[in-house]
Amino acid sequence: MTINWSWSSTGVEVADEYGENISGRTFLITGPSDGGIGAETALCLASGQPSTIVLAGRDRAKIQPVIDRISLISPRTNAIFVALDLSDQASVRDAATEISKQVDHIDVLINNAAIMACPYSTTKDNLEVQFATNFLGPFLFTGLLFPKLRAAAAGARIVNVSSSAHRFEGIRFDDIDFKSGKLYDTWKAYGQSKTALILMAIYIAEKVPNNEISAFSVHPGSIASNLQRHVDSESISDARIKSQNIVDYEATKRKSLEQGSATTLIAALDPSLEKYSGSYLSDGQLKRQADHAYGAENAEKLWHLGEHLLGQTFEL
Structure with a gap:
């Protein structure tokens, strides 16, 4: 990476730096509701005249x-x-x-939407809601749109918005629904779904040349947004206790929406990242994820689990 992006970097700064990688291009963002980081990501992109x-x-x-x-920002941009x-x-x-x-x-393609x-x-479809919404839905969506990604003239990108909370839990390959909810832990279920997004990016990077399609996962930071609708003071306390026992947990103060969109945009736009396809980014920098969210073997096992749950395979 040629620029020392940091915790304080903003999406506007990133869009200004990589404007040539925005102009005239087609972007797809999930979960861009007003007041969230998906919306802020879209607005930053608009400044580059896509x-x-x-x-x-x-x-x-x-x-x-x-x-x-x-x-208003870019009248010529077709917003659909x-x-x-x-x-x-x-x-x-x-x-x-x-x-x-x-x-x-x-x-x-920016897989941003989530529940927490x-x-x-x-x-x-009778699946645990966080795993289904945060991973299996984006997995299916991405697989179905792969032909459109392959049709990009200069190499496409996939950015999965994960979380530092992926460190709470790996993939429970034999029990993804926590014994039908009997052993349910809201943060571990969230963590499992965010681990899955990281492994999904790794699998794509393993199977597809990075000059054709590169894939990344990112931790956007701790951001106050409508994503936290189910999070109360007790839930926050539980998350803090869990994080204290985890090495390398990205525990930082809250970011603004402007700061929260930066790492996603870096992963989407920085040309120097292409050779690092499959990587995880936090605060604008490459970072090592949890061991359970690392490695081609874990990624392949997760990919096949996704295909099994959908009853559908995807040719990459």
Whole structure:
């Protein structure tokens, strides 16, 4: 990396630095509701005059203000809303079909949407909700859109927004739903889902030449946003206790939304990162993730688990 990005770096600074890698390109962001880091990421990208920004999320009313602001920042940018509920596999498939009709290629896919530390429940597809929403939905979405990523002229990128909380739990390959909720721990379930996103990026990096598609995972930082709707003081205390026993846990003070979008944009835009495909970034820098979120063997096992749960394989 040519620039010493840090905790305090902002998305605007990153977009200014790498504007030539934004102009005229097509970006897809999941979970860009107003007031979140996905929205801030989109607005920073708009400053670089991209051709298209696809904004995929559940509630158009929460995303329309972002579309309106993109139109003010960059009137020539085509800002497209696509309905997407990552907890619902049918919705994911419908969204991928709609996007494939709307664009002929995707230069950068940012898997940003997530839920955090929510109570145990299952989805329509009878899967634990955090694993289904935070990993399996993006996994399916990415797999279905791979042809559009491959169609990018100058090498595409995939950025998975993970978390330092991945350090709370690896993949429970034989028990991803915590004994049907009997052993459920909200933070461990969140951690498992975020570990999965890291391993997903590693698998893609192992299988696809980095000059064709490169993949990264990032910890955006601790950010106050609508992601924390299920997090109360007791839950925060629990997370702090867990983090105290973890080596290399990224425990830092809260970032602003502007700072929180920076690492995602670095992973999406910095040309010097291409050779580091599969890497994990935090505070704008390459960082070693937890051992349970590392290695080709773990990544392949996770990929095949995802395919098994979906009943579908993906040719990369």
